[in-house]
Amino acid sequence: MHRRTPFPAASLAALTVPLLTACASTGSEGAVGGPTDLVLATLFVNASAEYDAACRTVYAAATSSLEAKMASRGAGARPAAVVLDVDETVLDNSPYEVRLIHEGTGYPTGWDEWCNEAAAELVPGVGDFIARARALGVEVFFVTNRKAHLEAGTAENLRRRGVLEERDVDVVLMRGEVPEWTSDKTTRREHVERTHDIVLLGGDNVGDFLAFEAEEPSNAERAREIAARGDRWGVDWFMLPNPMYGGWDEAAIGYDYGADAAELRRRRVDGLDAMR
Ligand SMILES: [Mg+2]
Numbered sequence: 670m671h672r673r674t675p676f677p678a679a680s681l682a683a684l685t686v687p688l689l690t691a692c693a694s695t696g697s698e699g700a701v702g703g704p705t706d707l708v709l710a711t712l713f714v715n716a717s718a719e720y721d722a723a724c725r726t727v728y729a730a731a732t733s734s735l736e737a738k739m740a741s742r743g744a745g746a747r748p749a750a751v752v753l754d755v756d757e758t759v760l761d762n763s764p765y766e767v768r769l770i771h772e773g774t775g776y777p778t779g780w781d782e783w784c785n786e787a788a789a790e791l792v793p794g795v796g797d798f799i800a801r802a803r804a805l806g807v808e809v810f811f812v813t814n815r816k817a818h819l820e821a822g823t824a825e826n827l828r829r830r831g832v833l834e835e836r837d838v839d840v841v842l843m844r845g846e847v848p849e850w851t852s853d854k855t856t857r858r859e860h861v862e863r864t865h866d867i868v869l870l871g872g873d874n875v876g877d878f879l880a881f882e883a884e885e886p887s888n889a890e891r892a893r894e895i896a897a898r899g900d901r902w903g904v905d906w907f908m909l910p911n912p913m914y915g916g917w918d919e920a921a922i923g924y925d926y927g928a929d930a931a932e933l934r935r936r937r938v939d940g941l942d943a944m945r
Contacts, residue, residue, distance in 0.1 A: 706937070707770055710912035715763035721793045723910050728794030731871060731907040732801050738868050739805045750865035751802050752858060753795075754872035755813035757911040760789035760826060766913050776914075784815060785822035791830050792909060795871075799832045808865060810840045812857045812877075817843040838864075855880045873911035885924040888917055888940060 714720050739749065753759055765783040769775055783789075799809050811833070815823055820843045827833035833841070842850065842857045849856045854876060861867055870878050875891060879898065883890060895902075902908065921940035922933050 707766065707913065711763055711766040711770060713912055714757075714761065714910075715767060720910065724792050725794040727871075727907050727909055728798040730903060731869060732798050734904060734907075735798075735802060735805065735807065735869050739807065742868075746866065748808060748865045749806070749868045750808045750810055750861050751799075751869045751871070752810045752812050752861055752867050753799075753870075754874070754877040755811050755815060755823060755827075757792065757873040757913070758871050758877070758909050759792055759795050759799075759811065759832060760830075761792050762789055763913070764789070781819060784819045784826070787822050787826035787829055789826055789830075791832065796830065796832060798871075803834075807868065808838075808840065810842060810861050810865075812842045812854050812861075814844045814852050814854070814876075817846040819843065820846065852876070853880050869905055869907065871907045871909065873909040874915045876916060878906045878908075886920060888920040891916065891920060 735751065742749065756762055762783070765780065768779060768783070772778075802809055809832075811823075811827065813823065820841060823843070824833055824841050827841070842860065844850060844852055850860075858867060858870075872878055875881070875895065878901070879894070881891070881894060886894070898906070918937070922928065922936045925936075928936070
């Protein structure tokens with residue numbers, strides 16, 4: 670996952686139960702922000718046909734773009750690669766989020782266990798996309814911010830879902846697998862580019878595509894950067910929806926993971942108008 674620290678979701682989950690209780694008893698305590706963000710966001714990913722359709726839309730467009738790119742590549746071109754993030758790009762972790770909600774806990778409680786169960790299903794549409802990429806002779810690399818000790822479970826999950834073949838090169842590139850592979854994925858993209866032309870990126874977080882100059886960009890700065898790369902989206906870069914967590918939430922809370930739950934909620938609500 671992209672969460673850089675365990676605190677945002679943990680705080681959110683801690684907030685969930687008391688607020689729900691308060692709402693049920695008073696009907697007004699949840700007025701600021703509603704009872705919980707995680708329930709609605711997880712419901713959308715875990716149970717909605719709309720999420721399914723949105724992901725299929727993205728991967729259908731990515732497939733068309735990849736086919737066009739490969740058709741126009743010269744015979745002498747270097748090997749082509751697609752780089753995909755894993756969480757909420759290839760694997761759907763919403764069942765893990767459901768556990769957090771049911772158990773009133775937060776990330777990273779149970780995260781390693783979930784990864785090592787290797788039980789996540791595929792994000793809709795990604796299986797066909799990867800199969801098509803392979804048929805076109807494109808190498809598929811998985812660049813994930815899951816930590817290195819989770820590589821075996823992650824690879825097993827990908828293998829079980831039919832999207833990872835045994836290769837003579839490591840195509841599952843974990844955070845911290847080598848010292849320079851930090852949460853900033855730039856060095857891993859550079860690693861792939863030593864041997865391949867990256868022709869397409871897929872992810873659910875801006876960091877899957879580019880690195881901001883600022884270490885802690887605001888959501889307004891993030892949005893400006895995205896708009897400035899308008900020529901890449903839907904052509905080279907394909908963004909999957911993820912309302913459950915991400916850099917947008919880290920920016921909303923001011924990258925201050927130590928704030929208490931009520932303060933985090935206030936910052937999220939304050940952030941609602943920040944981009945207008
Ligand atoms: Mg992800």
